[in-house]
Amino acid sequence: MRVGLLSDTHGLLRPAVLDWLRGCDHLVHAGDVCDARTLAALQAFAGDTPLTVVRGNNDVGPWAEALPLRQRLTLAGVSILVVHDIA
Numbered sequence: 870m871r872v873g874l875l876s877d878t879h880g881l882l883r884p885a886v887l888d889w890l891r892g893c894d895h896l897v898h899a900g901d902v903c904d905a906r907t908l909a910a911l912q913a914f915a916g917d918t919p920l921t922v923v924r925g926n927n928d929v930g931p932w933a934e935a936l937p938l939r940q941r942l943t944l945a946g947v948s949i950l951v952v953h954d955i956a
Contacts (some may be wrong), residue, residue, distance in 0.1 A: 870894045870945040876953065877901040879927065882910055893918060895944055900925025900953025905932035925953035 873890040876899035890896060896915050900923050902908045912920060924936035939952040 872897060872944055874899065876925070878907060878911075879903045880907050882907060882914070887914055890914070895942075896920045897942070897949075897951055898922040899951050901927045902933075902936075903927050905930075908932065921951055923951050923953055 871893045873893035873896045875886060875890070875897070878886075878898070879901055880903040896911070896918055898911060898921070902911070902922065902925070908922065911922070921940050921942060922936055923940050924933050924938055928936060939950060942949045942951065
């Protein structure tokens with residue numbers, strides 16, 4: 870299983886990053902997406918690929934309120950806790 874992990878995109882999804890993420894079995898964004906437009910672009914890129922996104926300290930506003938602060942996943946038998954800022 871190939872898991873693509875990114876965070877702190879701060880409103881920018883670089884083409885080189887998307888190229889690297891292509892073909893992943895699961896995508897994880899660990900916070901600081903920073904705007905609804907970038908989240909929508911990531912969701913569109915993911916398509917049918919499962920996508921997990923948590924809220925970072927810079928993810929504010931109505932669009933971000935639906936994002937959990939942390940998410941626990943089990944992928945290929947490995948337990949992962951996705952969290953942006955433990956402070």
